[in-house]
Amino acid sequence: MNIKISSKPSVINEVHWENGLSYNEYRQLIDSLLKINQTTGSNDSEKQLVYTRLNVQRMNKWDKITKLNQELIQVVEKIDTPQKWLMLTEAWCGDAAQNLPAIQKIADLNDKIEVRYLLRDENLDIMDAYLTDGGRSIPKLIILDDEYNEFANWGPRPAPAQNILKDYKSNDDITYDEFSVNLHTWYAKDKGKTLQSEFTVLLAGLS
Structure with a gap:
């Protein structure tokens, strides 16, 4: 699993937190940028805009159909100390679109959990403290x-999805388009079950 449980000071401070967006604000930012043919980050190419529009559709879908399992619900409801969840993301990131709606639903189960969303490319001081295999994965x-001490971190994707990426990077015969189809087909079939299992382990480990 892409989970690390710890107890240590973090590079994150109150300024970072106050600059963060709520989930609704994050979604509204994406919609407002798309209206002027822009996305988050510095690359407003047509390809990035296509990814962003597709991600809006993905998030809309998961917002509507994600159902949390009872074991996870029970674990989250038992949380009795405040937690701040800081999410690094970008509008064009397919993995973010596949996972954020479920993560927000998990946080919404307990009013002791607050969530803020920060754009990766505007917060590289945080991102570079949380690299995955040397990369700025979100x-x-x-x-x-x-x-602002760190309890734990998760990401950038559930373990089976991470394995799909590793297979792609280690196999020159797999094209990027094939990798993308494999990845998002896995998300569609899994329906967030693996994410929920990982968060059950993560959050139970903090209690």
């Missing part, structure tokens, strides 16, 4: 206490 969730 989404990346950092769970903090009220003093």
